[in-house]
Amino acid sequence: MKKIIKIDGMGCQHCVNRITEALSAIDGVEVLEVSLEDKSATVDVEESITDEILMEAIDEEGFEPIECF
Numbered sequence: 333m334k335k336i337i338k339i340d341g342m343g344c345q346h347c348v349n350r351i352t353e354a355l356s357a358i359d360g361v362e363v364l365e366v367s368l369e370d371k372s373a374t375v376d377v378e379e380s381i382t383d384e385i386l387m388e389a390i391d392e393e394g395f396e397p398i399e400c401f
């Protein structure tokens with residue numbers, strides 16, 4: 333299932349890399365794109381991956397997940 337997460341707080345490519353790594357580290361999550369321009373991450377996830385799991389991982393990296401849809 334494809335999900336898009338809106339994220340505040342990304343300021344540079346290093347931020348993009350950190351979010352990419354944090355999301356990729358979750359079993360069942362494939363990162364399709366993290367966009368600085370769109371302030372979003374697009375992922376393909378297994379059924380067991382909830383919005384909370386994704387947003388928590390982003391929050392733990394110090395960014396602000398806004399919404400997931």
Ligand code: 9UX
Nearest residue numbers: 342343344345346347
């Ligand atoms: Mo540059 Mo990204 O300070 O946090 S690493 S904006």
